[in-house]
Amino acid sequence: MMIQVREWLAQILVWMPWLRDEQGVLLGLGAVVLALLSLVAALVLRRRRTVRRRASQPAALERETEPSEPAVSPEPPAPEPKAESAPEAATVAPSEVVAPVAPVEPARPKPAQAPVEQAPEPAPAPPAPPAPTVVEVPVEQPAPRVSWLGRVRAGLSKTRAGLADGLGALFLGGKRLDDALLEELETRLLMADVGLDATRRILDGLTERLGRKEPVTPEAVMAALADDMTALLAPSAQPLDVTTATKPFVILVVGINGAGKTTTIGKLAHRFKSTGHSVMLAAGDTFRAAAVEQLQTWGARNDVPVVAQHTGADSASVIYDAVAAGQARGVDVVIADTAGRLHTQSNLMQELAKIKRVLAKLDPDAPHEVLLVVDGGTGQNALNQAQQFHQAVGVTGVAITKLDGTAKGGMLFAIAEKLGLPIRFIGIGEGIEDLQPFAAGDFVDALLGRNGSDGQD
Numbered sequence: 001m002m003i004q005v006r007e008w009l010a011q012i013l014v015w016m017p018w019l020r021d022e023q024g025v026l027l028g029l030g031a032v033v034l035a036l037l038s039l040v041a042a043l044v045l046r047r048r049r050t051v052r053r054r055a056s057q058p059a060a061l062e063r064e065t066e067p068s069e070p071a072v073s074p075e076p077p078a079p080e081p082k083a084e085s086a087p088e089a090a091t092v093a094p095s096e097v098v099a100p101v102a103p104v105e106p107a108r109p110k111p112a113q114a115p116v117e118q119a120p121e122p123a124p125a126p127p128a129p130p131a132p133t134v135v136e137v138p139v140e141q142p143a144p145r146v147s148w149l150g151r152v153r154a155g156l157s158k159t160r161a162g163l164a165d166g167l168g169a170l171f172l173g174g175k176r177l178d179d180a181l182l183e184e185l186e187t188r189l190l191m192a193d194v195g196l197d198a199t200r201r202i203l204d205g206l207t208e209r210l211g212r213k214e215p216v217t218p219e220a221v222m223a224a225l226a227d228d229m230t231a232l233l234a235p236s237a238q239p240l241d242v243t244t245a246t247k248p249f250v251i252l253v254v255g256i257n258g259a260g261k262t263t264t265i266g267k268l269a270h271r272f273k274s275t276g277h278s279v280m281l282a283a284g285d286t287f288r289a290a291a292v293e294q295l296q297t298w299g300a301r302n303d304v305p306v307v308a309q310h311t312g313a314d315s316a317s318v319i320y321d322a323v324a325a326g327q328a329r330g331v332d333v334v335i336a337d338t339a340g341r342l343h344t345q346s347n348l349m350q351e352l353a354k355i356k357r358v359l360a361k362l363d364p365d366a367p368h369e370v371l372l373v374v375d376g377g378t379g380q381n382a383l384n385q386a387q388q389f390h391q392a393v394g395v396t397g398v399a400i401t402k403l404d405g406t407a408k409g410g411m412l413f414a415i416a417e418k419l420g421l422p423i424r425f426i427g428i429g430e431g432i433e434d435l436q437p438f439a440a441g442d443f444v445d446a447l448l449g450r451n452g453s454d455g456q457d
């Protein structure tokens, strides 16, 4: 160690030879002291300048210091709301579809509980969609009932268009029920095939109620018209009651070709089944080749048995077999189809009389209903048919079909006025549910477009 120190000193003396005498040493020390003093002075001056600058610019300094703080604390309040709303959503989502709304509001009240870990909770939002609208099935339920009335109204729209559209406007401005207005009304009623006699009855009733001297309002005219029309139809609105002491209740369905017999039977089967009755069908139209298949199709649609034989078989025999089978099985209602025929074909009308005779052997009261099906589009002709069929086989009820496709729906008034036969059903379409028990008030309201009867609910 000593040797090393000696070597360093020797080395220094080699680099600085002037240190070998006393004067040189003093000079060297003086230089070192001078250098140190200058260094100290420089530091003091620098310090003073710094202090002066700070004193003159405090605001700037503050601004300079601020930004450093946020960088340290990563602002916890921001994540808080998310952390809170997330758990809420998680509880709502499983039960309700409405989840998207819930998370937003509760975010405010409680602040600091949940830490940032909760943030990755976007997961609860997706579970909401799966449950969605399936629950809305029940909403469909009321719709058919409501739209059924709408369909009746819509079905009568063609007749209503000619009969009642714009009728109220004729009486605007306090007019009296004068000849011109009565004539206009008469024309409309006749065009709708209400028939001459029924039209007279309706107009007589109207003038009697309202008088011809006092001004009338459209509302009063429509109300009086509705009352008279309903009064004319009401006696014919007799619903078919299929309860009997001995089962089955037998319905013999008759009418001209293409009136809608087979279709009406299909709709009736549906209606009776849906009211809890057991039903059996008899394919008594053995004349038309496709008639048996057509009835079997309706039987399959309604899931009811159909008794049938080959084309050309004896109609009375088929219907007899069906009623016998119905008795054996305790069926509630047997509905028998028959071939279409014109009321002028007396031999075919005799066939219907034979069917009645044969059935009486099984049940003296059978058939319990001879239901005449008439095509509403045939207007006043339907009246002739009804009269002829009634004379030949004793019709006990009428079903009027295809009212949806005609402007001659007024023929019901003629049938009611002339025959006084019960009108059991009206058909307003080809669908299985497009058959409605006849109700006088509803029918008239639908015809006149009253009580919202404009085809829309």
Ligand SMILES: Nc1nc2c(ncn2[C@@H]2O[C@H](COP(=O)(O)OP(=O)(O)OP(=O)(O)O)[C@@H](O)[C@H]2O)c(=O)[nH]1
Pocket: 255, 256, 257, 258, 259, 260, 261, 262, 263, 264, 285, 288, 291, 339, 340, 341, 401, 402, 403, 404, 405, 427, 428, 429, 430, 434
């Ligand atoms: N638009 C409409 N069509 C109907 C209605 N009822 C029946 N029809 C149609 O009228 C046509 C004839 O109906 P069918 O039931 O075959 O008549 P049918 O009296 O049995 O005929 P035949 O066996 O030939 O005597 C078919 O196209 C039915 O879909 C109804 O209320 N409205």
